[in-house]
Amino acid sequence: METFEIKTTFLIVGGGIAGVSCAENVSFMCPGEKILLITESYLIKAVTNLRCLGKMVQSFEVEEKEVKDSKLNENVDVLEDSVIQVCSEEKMVLTKSGKKIFYSFLCLCTGAQPKLIQQGNPFIFGIRDTESVLDFQEKVKSSRRLVIVGNGGIASEIVYELGNIEVHWVVKDSFISSTFADPGAAEFFQKKLEESEKPGKPILKRMRYKGESMTSGSLKGAALGPDWHRKIDISGGKSKHSLEIHYKTEVSNIKSTENEEYPLEITLSNNKVIPCDFLVSATGVDPRISHIPTDVSFELGKDGGIKVNEMMESSVENIFAAGDVCCAGWDLAENWFQMRLWTQARQMGAMAGRSMAAKFKNEPIYQDFCFELFTHATHLFGYQVVLLGNFNGQGLGQDYEILLRYTPDLEYIKFVMKDGRLKGVILIGETGLEETCENLILNGLDLTPFGDDILNPDVDIEDFFD
Template identity: 45%
Template sequence: MTDPVIIVGGGISGVSCASTLAQLDPALPIKLISCSPTLKVITNVQEKGNYLTSFDVTEKPSDQLSQQYSNIEVISDTVISLDAAKKTIHLAKNNDQLKYSKLCICTGARPKLIDTNFPDHLIGIRDTSTVKDFEKRLLGASRVVVVGNGGIATELVYSIEFCQIIWAIKDSSFGSTFLDPGAAQFFTQYLKKEKRSKETIIKRIKYSQGAEPGTSNDDSGKYLQNLYGSALGPDWSDNIEMKGASKEMRSIEIEYNCEVNQIYFKKDLPLSKYQFIVFEEEVSQSGDLKWPIYVELNNGKIYGSDLIISATGVIPNVEPFLEGNNFKVGSDLGLSVNDQMLTTESDVYAAGDVCSADWQLAPHWFQMRLWTQARQMGIYSAYCITSHIQKTDPSLYFPFELFTHMTSFFGFKVVLLGLYLGQKLDSQYQILLRIKDGDEYVKVIMKDGHMQGALLIGETDLEETFENLIINQLDLTDIQDDLLNPTVDIEDYFD
């Protein structure tokens, strides 16, 4: 095989794929294409069970990967098109074209902005570059509107200081992507408090931020850089200064069950809507308006703001690869891949946020665009590529039997296992709860005496045992009432 394996994307999935390939076959020529001079590198991997892992994500100069693996060449460039029939990619610099034997697309996803007409006052957060932009903009902001209810939005609201925060969420409780209403209530006391000191946070996954990605004066370059920005890793907010311009430490107003209806510059806000502005009185003309931008929610309320943060999901970065090719695209706009990470184009794989799992999913697994799954997919893609080159079956390495994710919110370790919110079960399940205020929150999903999922907050030390119980589907009917009994050593019981 003369042509190299080419991997596009320097994020978690791309680097995991490249480094695993280099380990599996040190003689295999590999080219990694990254638009950023830094790469997202996984370090300090700790196995917490069969599938659950914790790890650090660090940003390192791209040449370090080539120094570590002699068969990897890192190219700082951007792919602008693909000819799958000719097995050729076209790069932005010097119109270079590269042929490949196999291609793995790991270009991630970009923020789904609620409106693109307010670039000076609206930002989406997805990668290191956008975080740095947000950090600068926040310095001059006394009030921000956060729109979204996922992990990034939740961490933002907890981390922003010296600023008034308006949090608009479409659900009846916050953090609903990861938390049930009970867990949200467990965390409510920390919303309006100062961020917990690092000394109180133990066993955290650390994320260290490296050099700032290069910038370009060319507008198209900026677009392409944002397009391929690598997703943030665990605890991305830990070393970021999120300080606004207010004299007060922080205040939070949450608007539940609502979405953004429209955004206005203050000069464009109709006079008839002034009466619906919250926190402003005696406003009769545009000159009286305090804020540069106004957000109208579909509950009728209007909030003025310096900055809007859009954290409402992502869009897979597939555009450069579609034209002239025959890719199947999933309902989430990702490149459809089968259970060996192959797209519908020959010898083209995809992994991480850019892909859409298009196989018969295991009962306790589902896709979410998380750094844990990006790493899993990148590693598994490498095994698939190597197996296909050697004409062997990669199914032995298939890692998608159980959904697992470890993160942190409000300074607490959070572990998600299986169907942790009862996904796929159509409300036909029972819930076991154990709550110790300010210490731990344990929720277990049971169906017909079998554990289906678990949400663990705090230092519960239950993750490995519960992972095994979900995987093995043991009948727990006789001991179900004691599963969360703090006086019973469950781990010892099953040993």
């Protein structure tokens, strides 16, 4: 194997949203320095069509760029390769193709991998990156019945977008979309699932690339962006569509069947048996760090991610981490917590880029204000969904109250209040309240004088607080 050396000031590993955001910020702050981004796939993912819904809440789409013969920008070179060894004492990484890359600062943005219910089964799919979605799309076309396990964003998106197939959705909770919603919001979404027809979709041209088998649980491609499900057709081979939701249920057994009508037989904890063409495992992710050996072990967080401080620095000198691979190890702000979402991947990647540049220049830097308030904007079941602060009462114990405004088929607004102050918000639909709610949470204003009128539709709260 031919070996040759490369020297770079900044080395970023990972072509997902975190890695690309990191590279863009380093490039902006250090335009004269050499920056190298290593990605395992043929594609890198960049944020595009950024739209500010408030001062901190932002929605965006993800653009896929082909690596071959291209640069991220004038200052960033992109290398299609994979890291197989990190030698922190030498400030060097070894790649699969035999390259030795010497760096001054390294940032690991290797993301996460799906927690598959069963490894190595070709009829169990994990949805994580573009290739897995395209393979899933092809599989659905010839299928009549599938089982989806999980109750988060990806599971909800798949269930809503599927057509012409018999779907069995297995959720461990008593309501759907528990990662982002509460029982009231789940009921609001439920009517959308019952619609017989959905809006038409534009044709989406996506580049295809090769990666490791998705049945291995070690996907190489970057994570899906927030728009994937809105532009891709996933229709099955049946003429009619049906959905059955199995609440408070888990998978107790998976059996591969030969010479049967369906290749899989799924047994649920309620003893119901479901023969199916395949199963989609959407039960969360694990930080993806085990595939990169290091000479010095990283200090890990409680969730198994690389523990980082507020500057996104790991326990190993001059090595940073951002996105799904890391675990926030600093004293968190009252209204912020970590979730492995593309929104935070972008924020962490940008913070890591600025931190590396500041350390290189020996300049002081402070943590970005975005880490003062949890924010996330997405689309579920055809609605815009904005989450702010402790939107489901996270960390507030039992001592809080909820105010709701619910207009069927139009909007769902939930305020989480504690001691008269707004602590968290769920906004579903085009409410226009994003910036006002940001200000109310961050300012900690006492809203007791307004009582329940704070969500009275006849009271325009924007006029009071903007």
